[in-house]
Amino acid sequence: MAHASALTGDHSHSAHDDAHGHPPTSTGLDNKKIAIWAFIGSECMLFASLISTYLIYKGRSVVGPYPHDACLPPQCSTPLKAILNIPITSASTFVLLMSSLAMVLALAAVELKDQPMPSGWWSRRLRSSKLWLWMTALLGITFLGFQAFEFTSFVHEGLTIRTNLFGSSFFTLTGFHGAHVTAGVLWLLTLLAIDYRRGLGPKDAINVDLAALYWHFVDVVWIAIFTLVYLIK
Amino acid sequence: MATTATAPAYAPTESYVGESGIWSWLTTVDHKRIGTLYLFTSLFFFLVGGVEAGMIRAQLAGPNKDLFSADLYNQLFTMHGTTMIFLGVMPLSAAFFNYLIPLQIGARDVAFPRLNAFSYWVFLLGGIFMNFSWIIGAAPNGGWFGYAPLTTMQYSAGLNIDFWVIGLQILGVSSLAAAFNFITTVINMRAPGMNLMRMPMFTWNAFIVQFLLVLAFPVITIALVFLQFDRFFGTNFYTMAAGADPLLWQHLFWIFGHPEVYILILPAFGLVSEIIPTFSRKPIFGYPVMVYATMLIAFLGFGVWAHHMFAVGMGPIGDTVFGVTTMLIAIPTGVKIFNWIFTMWGGSLRFTTAMKFAIGLVALFTIGGISGVMHASPPADLQQTDTYFVVAHFHYVLFGGSMMGIFGGIYYYYPKMTGRLLSEKLGSWHFWLMFIGMNLTFFPMHFSGLMGMPRRIYTYDAGQGWELFNKLSTYGTGILAVGLLIFVWNFFRSYSTGEIAGIVPWGAPTLEWSIPSPPPEYNFARIPKVTSRLPLWDLTAPRLTREVPHTEAGDKRLDVDVASKHTATGHPNPTANAPRQGVEAGMHIERATGRTARELGIPMPNPTIKPLICALGMTIMFTGLLFIHVNRMPLALATMIGGALLMTLSLYAWVLTPLEDAH
């Protein structure tokens, strides 16, 4: 028992070893933020699987409709029209990109809540977290509206999830993305509800940041989908 | 008890006794209780899987036996594999993750205690869901890797595969939720001074496994989603007539499946890396190399998946690449084997039951590893694939590897969990029966396999030279079963009659042994400060840690800092500049005080039923899918919507309730 005092733990302890309250985290970072980044890493593999499947099955459908001008004269007597609507999807891509802008501005507005407000009327309005959260959510809903329009018009043109490999892999990939956007919209609306109830302040910035990271990730997935599915023929 | 000759006298009544009763278990968010729940549940499922294995061996004991129909046999081997992997070995590992990670890093709980409870309940409900299929007589029958298109509606129209697909989706949620939780816990909940390169090897292995889970499970999720959509909504992912590729499922499955192999074995490696140094009275040989080898195994594990598919004909480039990467993995694995051997070399060995199991792993895993390298060569693999040779191989790595390590871990950590030792005498019987039984069961399979006996056949004709080997395998299973029964007897008997363990029963060097057994709800009354990776040996046997880096100038290179440079300012190490003998300043052994967290003023999370409700809602939602195939569409919709609502509402209630009372 050379180290008797050590064994009984009979030491005066520094302020850091505080039994009353939580010790600071090892990295000084927030737990939730680490978890959401790990989650986003996991989502990379989820969408990688979906995107690979779409690309593997591209051009392997045995019946139409096909995504791009798959069959033109002289090969086919009646040309098969490309089903993907690039102008509409470009618009929805733009909408989603702008929703990311609104999202960062919402986060910045929350972070700056306790800073003195600027003087101009416009500048004051632009510092409203409610404005930007609403903007983000509405742009997300607009994107979903575009997707609903796209899906219904495809069904009218004879492409359903059962029609061919393109239909199955396209609807599943973009549907999964749409489901992620929907979840993001619900998350934003929840934040808005909290904002209306008690106001979001700088101490809530971490929770808004989590939603923002998720939202931007869904946006970058769309950036990849737009190129790989819509633009590359 | 060799080291701490004067370990404090232990009186069980002194220790903190938590609330008991069913409700306290249903609402618990304590990582130790959740770990205990995982342990009991997965041991139960392990026994179920064992009974299935026994039935398989009974059927194959001799040629042309007809104990079971071919269809029932298909269900037996499918459920044996699925149960052992997803309901046995993985959650057994999870039991140790839960119990040990916070204790080993000096934390009071995991990062998200309620998410942890959710993971357990999802696992339990998923396991019940999967096994419920037995009751309605439609257990999964497509093999544990459920190859599509065999598992599509065209070839498997019954509910069997529905149970399998949905069950795996449910279990996947559990594993993923737990993985995010443990990643955050290890990164962020370490005690002051517990640098990454001071974490115990078990925690390191567990940490790396979480990344494998996080990256591998989404892939199987998507493969299963495709299968689900094919089966329930008529998509074409696995419909050959629509131009689908029969290899899509195989590739996606094995991109998950091979990391899964490391998910199954690395936790056992971690346990063995705790057991061997303790019973050799030596720090582990080459600690940093062990860490890097584990990382390398995990990374390479994502680049070898197609070696499960050499027989499909991927062409020379694919075969070569996957053959070479597979052989490369043998290098870090070999490093680990040799490091364990060098740890034992020159140590003062004590052959406790835990140590016997650990050495059993080293020996038996090596045999399985060697047959694994044989499969890495595509021409050799073509002879072996889908034969009993492969069955022998993976039982050597999974039974001889994972299960030996897990049993070692149970003998080693039982005293920490219960305060009592398992009987060493019964343990010795358990070990030897299991060791002999396991070799007698699986070694002959190498021969029957090379003589051409295919996997998954429900019976075989006489005169092919397989009778003797199958007979031996069946006898071996009988011996295994006896060993297992002895273990179960030992496990339950020792709970009330085992020898009192005390704080440091084995003289181990890591933090979990510095607190009472079983630990109080708050684990550490005072958060320890760590100055080396063998803190208890610094206290009790400093001679053993002479070679181990401590917090001193010159050791910086070992303190790999994935966090920021600012960590140092956030966490001044109290003994940073003290001479080595100053380590006592940071470490201490806590005696049982019998005081509650409230008395000590330690904030602890409140118990809550919400994670269980949320898990239940999710399981109900998935169950609704089943009704589609019995043509009860309104019922299916009602169940799915009801389950989804229950899940969402309880999730909101959970998220909007603070974790703990304000102090």
Place this chain on the structure above:
Amino acid sequence: MAHDTQHEPHANVDHTAMGITHEHPTWSTYWKVAVVLTLITAVEVWIYYIPSFVASRAFVPSLLIMSAVKFATVVMFYMHLRYDHKLFRALFTAPLIIAIITIVGLLFLFGYFSHRTGALL
């Protein structure tokens, strides 16, 4: 989200360590990034309508590069990885790399490249 009260920032943890760096992007940065993203998207769509460019070998690579630039821009500025703790960078890039290798490996195994370029193998 789930555990608001568990780890309130402590007074002794400075903001730098909390991951909120002083080199924070400003509002004007956010707007500039949005303009850049819009411009790249416009170019992507524009070249899609130039048949001679679509037929050329440069079409697919240029689309991939532009999309990668957009991807990286959003991740660096909007997800503020550029300004944030390097731990987050590791947690994101490692899985991303494994995901990309997996996609490329799968496409190779399914003959996507040989089937499209005709002569890779």
